Amino acid sequence: MTATSFLQRALLLAALIFVLNCQRSSGGDPIDFERDVQPVLTRFGCNSGPCHGKQRGQNGFQLSLRGFDSDFDYAALTHEALSRRVVLTRPEQSLLLKKATGELPHGGGVRLEPGGAEVALLKEWILQGAARAVPGTPGLERIEVNPKAYRFLDETTQELKVTAHYADGSTRDVTSLAAFQSSESAVVGVDESGTVKPGGVIGEAAVVARYQGKFAIFEAAVPLPGEVDDAYYQQLPRSNFIDELVWNGLERLELKASEPAPEHKFLRRAYIDIIGRMPTSAEARAYLDDTSPSKREYLVDHLLNSPEYAEHWANKWADLLRPNPYRVGIKTTLNYDLWIRESFRKNKPYDQFVYELITAQGSTFRDGNVTLYRDRRSPDELTTIVSQLFLGIRLECAKCHHHPNEVFGQEDFYQFAAYFAKVGRKGTGLSPPISGSEEFVFASDKGEVRHPLTDEVLEPKPLFGEARTAEPNEDLRVPLAEWMTSKENPFFAQTMANRIWADLMGRGLVEPVDDLRATNPAVNAPLLTALGQEFSEQGYDIKKLIRRIVLSDAYALSSVPNERNVVDTRSYSRRYRQRLRAEVLLDSIARITGVPESFSAMPPESEARELWTHRISSLFLDAYGRPDPNQDPPCERMEEPTVVQTLHLMNSEQLFQKVTSDKGQAKELAASERPPAELVEEMYLSIYSRRPSPEELQTAIKLFENEGADRRRLTEDFMWALMNTPEFVFKD
Numbered sequence: 001m002t003a004t005s006f007l008q009r010a011l012l013l014a015a016l017i018f019v020l021n022c023q024r025s026s027g028g029d030p031i032d033f034e035r036d037v038q039p040v041l042t043r044f045g046c047n048s049g050p051c052h053g054k055q056r057g058q059n060g061f062q063l064s065l066r067g068f069d070s071d072f073d074y075a076a077l078t079h080e081a082l083s084r085r086v087v088l089t090r091p092e093q094s095l096l097l098k099k100a101t102g103e104l105p106h107g108g109g110v111r112l113e114p115g116g117a118e119v120a121l122l123k124e125w126i127l128q129g130a131a132r133a134v135p136g137t138p139g140l141e142r143i144e145v146n147p148k149a150y151r152f153l154d155e156t157t158q159e160l161k162v163t164a165h166y167a168d169g170s171t172r173d174v175t176s177l178a179a180f181q182s183s184e185s186a187v188v189g190v191d192e193s194g195t196v197k198p199g200g201v202i203g204e205a206a207v208v209a210r211y212q213g214k215f216a217i218f219e220a221a222v223p224l225p226g227e228v229d230d231a232y233y234q235q236l237p238r239s240n241f242i243d244e245l246v247w248n249g250l251e252r253l254e255l256k257a258s259e260p261a262p263e264h265k266f267l268r269r270a271y272i273d274i275i276g277r278m279p280t281s282a283e284a285r286a287y288l289d290d291t292s293p294s295k296r297e298y299l300v301d302h303l304l305n306s307p308e309y310a311e312h313w314a315n316k317w318a319d320l321l322r323p324n325p326y327r328v329g330i331k332t333t334l335n336y337d338l339w340i341r342e343s344f345r346k347n348k349p350y351d352q353f354v355y356e357l358i359t360a361q362g363s364t365f366r367d368g369n370v371t372l373y374r375d376r377r378s379p380d381e382l383t384t385i386v387s388q389l390f391l392g393i394r395l396e397c398a399k400c401h402h403h404p405n406e407v408f409g410q411e412d413f414y415q416f417a418a419y420f421a422k423v424g425r426k427g428t429g430l431s432p433p434i435s436g437s438e439e440f441v442f443a444s445d446k447g448e449v450r451h452p453l454t455d456e457v458l459e460p461k462p463l464f465g466e467a468r469t470a471e472p473n474e475d476l477r478v479p480l481a482e483w484m485t486s487k488e489n490p491f492f493a494q495t496m497a498n499r500i501w502a503d504l505m506g507r508g509l510v511e512p513v514d515d516l517r518a519t520n521p522a523v524n525a526p527l528l529t530a531l532g533q534e535f536s537e538q539g540y541d542i543k544k545l546i547r548r549i550v551l552s553d554a555y556a557l558s559s560v561p562n563e564r565n566v567v568d569t570r571s572y573s574r575r576y577r578q579r580l581r582a583e584v585l586l587d588s589i590a591r592i593t594g595v596p597e598s599f600s601a602m603p604p605e606s607e608a609r610e611l612w613t614h615r616i617s618s619l620f621l622d623a624y625g626r627p628d629p630n631q632d633p634p635c636e637r638m639e640e641p642t643v644v645q646t647l648h649l650m651n652s653e654q655l656f657q658k659v660t661s662d663k664g665q666a667k668e669l670a671a672s673e674r675p676p677a678e679l680v681e682e683m684y685l686s687i688y689s690r691r692p693s694p695e696e697l698q699t700a701i702k703l704f705e706n707e708g709a710d711r712r713r714l715t716e717d718f719m720w721a722l723m724n725t726p727e728f729v730f731k732d
Helices: 003-024 033-043 070-078 095-100 117-127 230-234 241-252 263-275 281-289 295-304 307-321 330-345 350-358 368-375 379-391 410-420 477-484 490-505 525-537 542-550 582-593 619-623 643-651 653-659 665-671 676-688 694-705 711-723
Strands: 140-146 149-151 161-166 171-173 179-182 188-190 195-198 203-211 214-222 423-427 439-443
Touching: 033 070, 033 117, 095 117, 140 203, 140 214, 161 203, 179 188, 188 203, 195 214, 230 241, 241 525, 263 281, 263 295, 263 307, 263 542, 281 676, 295 307, 295 542, 307 330, 330 368, 350 368, 350 477, 350 490, 368 379, 368 423, 368 439, 379 410, 379 477, 379 490, 410 477, 490 525, 490 542, 525 542, 582 619, 582 653, 582 665, 582 711, 619 643, 653 711, 665 676, 665 711, 676 694, 676 711, 694 711
Parallel strands: 149 214
Antiparallel strands: 140 161, 161 171, 179 203, 188 195, 203 214, 423 439
16 A cells, blocks of 8 residues: 555545544534643643643643644644543543543643543534634634732632623633632632632732733732821822822822821931932031921932932942853953943933943944843843843743743743844854953844744744834834833833932832733832823933932821831832841941942042942951842842841941041041030931930940040940941931
C-alpha cells in the first residue's frame, strides 16, 4: 500500500468517525474550542502556572499559560499522546475527562465534578468531533461585570455577574467560567463563584473578573463603621485641587483627617523632600520666627530654586537609570550621571528628558544619554525597561505569553520591541568587568524583530492608541518618543506624577509605582488623573508639580492618628512616616556634626547625594539600604528600618569620630560662652528643626549644671543621643 493511499484511508476514517459522533451528539449548538472549551481549562486552572501551563508542562502535557495560544492547546489535546487525551471513538475514555474527574490518578486532583455541566460540555465537544473552530463563531470583544461598584456598610455579601459581549452583538453569562481576584483581599475577598465579602479591613479595593484574556473591574469600598457629618468635610481647608480629591476619598470611607502638622515638622519635611537634607539651626530659627502668612510659599520656592534640589532629585533618577560601571565602563557611567544631573540643573521638562533618552545617538564618551543603549542591547531588553520606567506598564510576562494581568500578548510585546530593531552600535562592545572602550550608538538601516512563534517579521506598533509611521530613513525611535511623550498618552504623565507623589507622601497612589494597570487600580483614581493632567498642562515641569503637592493641606497633615483614621494606611488621612533615605541621613549627619564625609573617586567635601555610582564604598550607605551595586540594574532600595541600622547608628566608629572631632560642631559649641539653654536649643534646632520643650530644656540644663560636668563630653554625648532617636531617623 502506498503512502498516498494510506493517507486517503486515514482521512476517510476520520471523516466517518466525525459523522458518527455528530449523529451520537445531543443535537445542541456546535461547540467551539476557543469560545467554549478553552474557558473551562482556564477556569479550573488546567493551564495555570502551577499546572500544565508552566514552561515545560506537567507530566508530559503542556498547555499555553492561561490559554493564550489556542492552536498549540488544541494540538496538545487532540494530536499528542497517541490521541489518548481526546478519543473521538469513545469520548468517555478520553484522558481529558478521566484525569480531570479523578477517575484516573491525577497530580492536580479532582478538577471537574463527574456529573457537572463542564464535563457534559467537554464530552459533547468530543462527540461533535472535537472541532478546532465552528464556522461563523463570533469573536469575544469585551466583558462587563455587574454591579460595577458597591459600598459595603455591613457584613452583607455581593454577587457578581460577568457578561461576555461578542462581535455579532450577542451576549452570554460567563460568571461560572470567569476567574476572580481581589486587589486587596484584606479589604474584600472573592470566591470562585464571584461572591464578594468584606474582609474586615477598612479601605477600597478592586475585584478583577477575567475571562479569555478580557478584564472587567468591580470597585468595592468598605467604610469605617459609623457616620461623619457631611459638614465636617466641607469645612476642611482646601489650598488646591489635591485637597478636594483627598477629602472626597476620606468621605467615601468615613475617615477624618489628622490635625495639621506643627510648623517645625512642615519645615523639616519640606527640606528633606525638596533638597534632600535637614535645615540648619539658622534656617530653622529663621523660619520658625517668621510671622508672615506666606512663609510656606516663600520657603518652597526658595528650596526649589536651590542648587541642592537638582542634586537630590537627580540622585533619585540615577537610581532608576544608573548602570553597573563594571558592565558598561566607568567613563560611560560617569557621563550618564552627569547628563542626568545637568538635566535637573536646567529643570529640563520631563517630556524632553525622556525624548532625549529614547532617541539618543552619539558617543558613550561624550553623550551620556546613549548609555541607555550601551547597557540594554537587545530590543526585548529595551522594551521592558522603557515600558516600565516611563509608562508604568510591566511587559516582561508578555515576552513569553499573554500577560496574565494585562491585555498585552506576545505580538504586542514584539511589535513594541520593533521600534528598537534598528539601533546600531559601533565599537568593541562590552567586555566586563572592564568595558572601558568607547562605543557609538546610531540609527541603522538594518534590523528586524520576529515573532517567536510564527517567525513573522513585525512592524513597529505602540501598545495602545496610534503613532505615526516613520518616514523613509527616519529613526524608528522618533515616532515612538513622540507617541510616548504625547499629551494624549495618559500613562506617561500619570506614571511620573505617581512617582513624585510617592516620594512626597510616603506611598504611591498606585503601588508599585511603576505598575499602572486596570487590575492594580489607584487608591484614588480621580486624584491620579488630575495629577497627570496638571503635570501635562504645566509643560511636564517637575518643580511645579512638587510645589503643588507640597503646598497642599493634605501634605501638611500630622502623622498623629485620631479615632477615625488610626486604621488608615493608604487614603492619606494622615502623614505616613518614612525612614530617611540613606544619602539624606548621611549628608544631614555631616552638616550637624560639621565634619564632611570623604568618598573615594570624588572631590573633597562631596556629599552622598552627589555620588555617581553605588560602587563607591560606604558602610553607612550600605547599612541604610542603598541599592546593591552587584544587581543588574542596581536600582532596588531597601526602605524598611532594620536592627542593623539601629546598631550602626549607635556604634558607628565613623559617627563617633564626627561627633568627637576637634574640627566638629560639638567642640565649637562646648568651647563657646553660650549658656546651657542656648547650647541645648542650638542642638535641638540643628537635629530636630525645633526648639526643646520646657521639660526637655530643664532636663538638659541640669545635666550641664552638675558639679564636675565635662562640658565638651556632655555636648558630644547629648548630640549623639539626639541623633539616635526615631525623631531624627524618620521623616515625620
